[in-house]
Structures are given as C-alpha cells and as structure tokens.
C-alpha cells in the first residue's frame with residue numbers, strides 16, 4: 001500500500017492553465033523607481049507613496065527569516081516583476097458585463113463562475129488578477145447596508161482617512177521581512193469596512209490569481225469591523241503551472257472593534273510545483289488581527305497549494321473577554337513544505353483562544369505546525385486550548401510540531417493536545433473491502449480527520465474545501 | 479459459488495495456508511472452526527485480497543471469476559463481504575458516509591442507479607433496526623468508541639446493507655453475551671435466502687445453535703483436516719481438537 005501511495009503525488013494541478021491575456025507588465029527589478037511607478041499607476045496620493053518608500057527603506061535593512069522548517073534557494077528579488085495588469089483594465093469595468101470575457105472564462109475554468117456567485121450564492125466577490133482588482137460584485141447592495149467592499153487601491157483614493165488610520169496598525173511596515181516588502185510594493189487587494197452594529201448582509205470573498213510569468217503577487221487586505229458588527233470573509237487563490245517559482249507575499253490586517261466579530265476563511269490552492277519540486281508558489285504571508293473588548297476573530301484556513309507556505313494568522317487579544325480562534329487544515333504532498341500555525345497573544349483579562357490544527361503529509365513533503373500562545377501579565381483568567389493532529393500518508397513525509405508557550409500570568413491556563421497518526425493499511429483495507437477504490441478511501445479518511453475544521457467554514461465553502469482535498473489527494477494512492 | 483483448490487498462502491514469508499480445498503455452493507452455510515493461529519482469519523484476508531497476504535499456489539473461482547486476479551474493491555463489488563474479527567476505527571468518517579459510498583460503488587458495478595439520500599437512509603435505518611443498533615450509530619465515526627459488541631453488530635449492519643453474495647464472518651460471535659449473540663445470529667439468518675452463501679468462522683459451537691450450518695470444517699495447520707455436519711462442532715465443544723491428533727504448535731504460538 002505504501003508503495004502505491006508513494007507513486008502518488010504526480011497528478012496534474014487543475015488550476016494550472018495559463019491564460020492568454022494581454023498584460024502590461026513592469027520589467028523585473030526592484031528599486032525606489034519601481035515603487036514610484038507602482039504608486040503612479042494607482043494614482044496614489046503622496047502620503048501613500050511616502051509610506052511605501054519608508055517601508056522599502058526598512059526592508060533594505062532587514063534579512064530574510066531562516067527559522068522556519070523550510071528550504072529553498074535564495075530568492076533574487078531583482079528578478080521579479082512587481083506589477084502586471086491585464087491591458088483591458090485601463091478603463092476599469094463597473095460591472096461583470098464590462099469584464100473581458102477571456103477573464104471571466106479564466107474564473108469559469110477555476111470553478112468560480114463569477115456570474116453565478118453573484119446571482120445564486122449571494123456572495124459578493126472581489127477578483128484580483130495579478131496586480132489589480134478586476135471586479136467587485138454586489139457593491140450597491142452592500143452600500144445600502146453601509147458596508148464598504150472595494151479594491152484597496154480604490155479605498156486609498158475614496159476613504160483615505162480610514163486607510164491612513166488603520167493600514168499598518170496591526171502589521172507595522174517593519175514587522176518582518178516579507179511584510180516590509182509587501183508594504184513597499186503591494187499592488188492590490190480588498191478593503192472592507194463594516195459600520196457600527198451592522199451585520200454584513202452577505203459573505204464577502206476575494207479570489208486571487210497570479211497569471212503573468214515572473215510576477216510576484218503582493219496583495220494587501222484590510223478589514224475593519226466597527227463596534228458590534230459582523231462579517232464573514234473568504235479568500236481563494238490559484239496560479240498557473242509554471243516551472244519557475246513565483247513569490248506571493250501578502251499582508252492581511254483585521255481590526256475587530258468592541259463587540260465585533262470577523263470570520264476569515266482561506267482556501268489556498270496556489271500551484272504547488274511538480275512532483276520533483278520544480279516550480280510552485282512561495283507563499284509568505286503575514287496575517288494578524290487586533291481584537292478589542294469582547295471582540296472575536298476566527299481564522300479558518302485550508303491550505304493545499306504552494307511549494308512553500310509560511311504563514312501564521314494571529315490574534316492580538318487586547319481587549320478584555322476577546323476571543324481568538326484558529327482552525328487549520330494544511331495538506332502537503334510531492335515536495336511541498338508548509339510551516340504554518342498561529343500566534344495567540346493574550347493581553348486582556350479573560351481572553352480566550354482555541355487552536356485546532358490538522359496537518360496532513362503525503363509523498364516527500366514536510367508539514368510543520370508552529371504556534372505561540374502568549375499570556376501577558378494582565379491576562380488574568382485567560383485560557384487557551386490547542387489541539388494539533390498530524391496525519392501521515394506513506395513513510396517518506398514528515399510532520400513536525402513546535403508549540404511555544406509563554407506565560408507571564410499564573411492565573412492563565414494553557415492546554416495542549418497533540419497526536420500523530422498514519423492512514424492505516426487496515427483502515428484503507430476496510431474501505432476497499434466495502435467496495436471503495438483506494439483513492440476514494442484515502443480522501444474519505446482524510447476528510448474525516450479534518451472534520452473539526454471543515455465545520456468552521458461557511459457552508460458552501462466547506463463543500464469546496466472537501467472537494468479540493470479530494471482533488472489534491474487524487475493519485476495519492478496507486 | 480466459491481471453489482478453492484490447493485490454496486497456499488504466506489504472510490511475511492511464513493506459510494500459513496498449505497493446500498486448502500473448499501467448495502461452497504449457492505445458499506450454503508459453512509462453519510470453519512479450528513485452533514488459534516490455524517489460519518482462519520488468514521483465509522478471510524486471502525479471499526478478500528488483503529495486501530501482504532501472498533498466494534503462492536492454488537486457484538480460487540468465485541462465481542466464474544478468477545478471484546485471485548481481482549483487486550480488493552473489485553472482489554467486494556462482485557459480492558464478497560468480510561465481517562472483521564477486529565473492526566478498525568476511522569475517526570471522523572461516519573458509518574453513513576462510508577456505507578453510502580459502498581452501496582453505490584456496488585450498485586454502479588451492477589449497472590444500477592445510485593441510491594438517493596432518502597432511499598439510502600431508509601435502507602440504512604432498516605439495517606440498523608435488524609441488529610438493534612440505535613440510528614445515531616449511522617452518524618458516529620466508524621467504530622469510534624463502539625463497544626466490542628457494537629462493533630460486531632455494526633459489521634452485520636454493513637453486511638445487510640451491501641447485500642453480498644458471499645459473506646465471510648470472522649468470529650462475529652467472539653466477545654458477545656448471549657443476547658448480543660442472538661442479535662447477530664438473527665441478523666445473519668435474516669440474510670439467508672437460499673442464494674447467499676456464508677463462511678462462518680467461529681471458536682464456539684454455541685453460535686451454530688443459532689446459525690445452523692450445512693457443513694462444519696476443521697481448519698488446522700493451514701488446511702481443512704476434517705469436514706462434517708453440526709455434530710462435529712458439538713464433538714469439538716466437548717473434546718477439544720485433541721481427538722484429531724493435531725500437533726498443537728500452532729495453538730501455542732497464537
């Protein structure tokens with residue numbers, strides 16, 4: 001069985017097609033001039049350019065982090081293009097009808113029929129293609145509720161006060177190497193503002209797609225949930241199959257004011273590279289939420305793609321009684337490497353956090369959970385519960401768990417459970433003896449293993465995530 | 479239905495079956511008894527095609543197919559069912575999920591349309607009732623936290639749902655009290671329709687009081703050493719395997 005499983009991981013990547021869309025792309029290089037040009041392309045006000053340039057200065061003084069359990073050749077930041085946009089975007093479409101049909105076809109192929117999402121699912125979608133946001137649906141309906149959902153490039157123009165106040169307030173420009181780079185060169189992303197007491201009337205979602213060769217994607221997402229509001233937001237990501245590695249360094253900042261709730265879900269399916277580890281996306285992402293009094297932020301992520309994943313969606317539980325949650329499924333196969341987890345920083349009294357992380361490793365892949373639970377001196381009565389489970393498929397993969405606990409408050413409680421198991425030959429045999437083929441059997445067992453996380457995803461995406469796992473595991477048994 | 483000729487099989491280079499012959503017709507119930515370590519479970523695994531159980535010689539015909547050429551799932555879809563001696567847990571995967579896939583895999587093989595959720599549920603409920611398992615067991619993770627007896631009844635529930643043509647029950651009675659034994663036996667008897675055949679592996683004659691066998695075989699040292707009727711089981715109950723004059727090393731090593 002193990003042998004069959006090892007043959008595994010050679011299936012092709014469904015989202016791997018390259019679209020022939022005419023683009024305007026900057027030459028590969030990185031310097032102040034590139035940043036000025038990005039800023040100019042976006043018609044940005046001076047303060048924004050200043051902010052970027054300062055981030056760039058910070059970045060120049062920093063070094064790439066090396067503590068993660070991942071290995072890759074040195075990235076040449078001068079060999080990346082920092083801006084690419086479909087030509088047809090020059091006069092930005094106002095609705096789906098005005099979008100280049102070729103682009104719409106790209107999303108159809110990805111299984112994201114934008115029209116349908118708009119019509120049936122009642123999900124408002126922002127679509128980011130390479131460096132620009134191409135369309136945001138449902139804007140009028142959201143505006144009626146006072147909800148702002150637009151590309152961040154537009155928010156910089158239209159809502160400069162909000163952006164100025166909150167951009168970099170949770171993830172400072174100099175937070176880390178990749179965050180600094182993002183702050184300097186970010187091109188687009190989504191901006192969300194939910195006013196006081198408003199429950200966002202629909203799911204919001206953004207789909208990110210890297211299409212152009214040798215381009216990096218540096219998106220920036222900023223979500224502000226004002227007092228007592230609620231929003232559920234989902235991001236999905238894919239990229240074509242290319243032989244060279246592509247860099248994706250995003251920053252996501254969430255601000256949950258008093259009594260607000262943000263549910264942030266990610267289905268990440270960037271191109272993982274081929275079975276020999278050629279190509280694939282380097283996914284180096286900084287995501288962090290600031291929770292004020294009684295606020296709650298849930299991060300749910302299903303990570304199946306990328307050659308390398310480096311991300312730790314975190315919560316700063318600043319306000320008393322605030323709650324942070326992290327539910328994660330990370331699947332690695334082939335030569336994929338994932339180092340992912342979370343940080344729960346308990347600062348306020350009676351703050352609570354829950355971490356449920358499920359890592360699945362197959363092939364020659366390496367899957368690492370890295371989590372920090374910090375209990376500050378004022379975090380009286382704070383609680384954390386962490387559960388990390390690893391599931392191994394075959395004998396050549398690795399699972400690693402690095403839980404860090406810092407407790408500065410004797411009344412705070414931290415609970416940690418961890419398990420490692422293998423997809424057993426006996427489990428596979430049971431399923432096959434009942435008539436299932438080996439592939440179906442593995443995907444069923446893996447889905448069962450992930451159940452606790454999938455149930456946290458918004459309904460329609462839970463189905464999507466289950467299917468994605470199934471597809472990702474296709475060919476993982478012979 | 480099933481014809482086994484001169485079957486030799488080994489596990490990890492150790493010969494377990496040494497020239498086993500057995501022939502089963504439609505509708506028959508064959509009990510297989512024998513000392514611990516005789517190779518009874520091995521026979522079930524070899525017939526169902528489990529990895530690591532190497533057939534080194536012999537032939538097996540199952541309803542006109544060369545059984546040994548088929549994959550595990552193909553054998554299952556052809557109607558071979560194994561009720562496990564030690565049913566394994568699959569956390570998070572409900573009985574319902576597995577059985578719905580299973581039933582529809584079998585139906586697809588028979589060129590039947592898949593069952594709708596409602597049709598499936600109806601059958602599943604009936605199967606649960608047959609073995610007196612509360613319906614919530616459909617939603618629970620497979621064998622997750624089930625008691626020994628519940629696991630055995632669950633195997634029979636799955637058997638009923640799948641409507642196989644050959645059922646191999648590997649010690650479905652072990653660890654059961656009399657009431658549970660009766661339930662399991664009733665479940666099995668409800669499936670005796672004159673067409674379906676059974677191999678009932680057991681240590682205890684008492685199961686055969688409830689499930690009347692057409693034949694009783696003694697498996698020892700990797701082959702069938704004696705065949706008789708229900709009376710043979712009674713004799714073994716009384717006298718043990720000693721009267722067969724076997725060398726007992728197999729038992730000692732088990």
Ligand SMILES: Nc1ncnc2c1ncn2[C@@H]1O[C@H](COP(=O)(O)OP(=O)(O)O)[C@@H](O)[C@H]1O
Nearest residue numbers: 489490494513514515516517518519520521731
């Ligand atoms: N996976 C295995 N690895 C090594 N030996 C095995 C394995 N499975 C069975 N055996 C050996 O094969 C013999 C027959 O086992 P089994 O078929 O389980 O006997 P029974 O079911 O009649 O008690 C025993 O000696 C047992 O130890």
Ligand SMILES: [Mg+2]
Nearest residue numbers: 518519520563
């Ligand atoms: Mg046995």
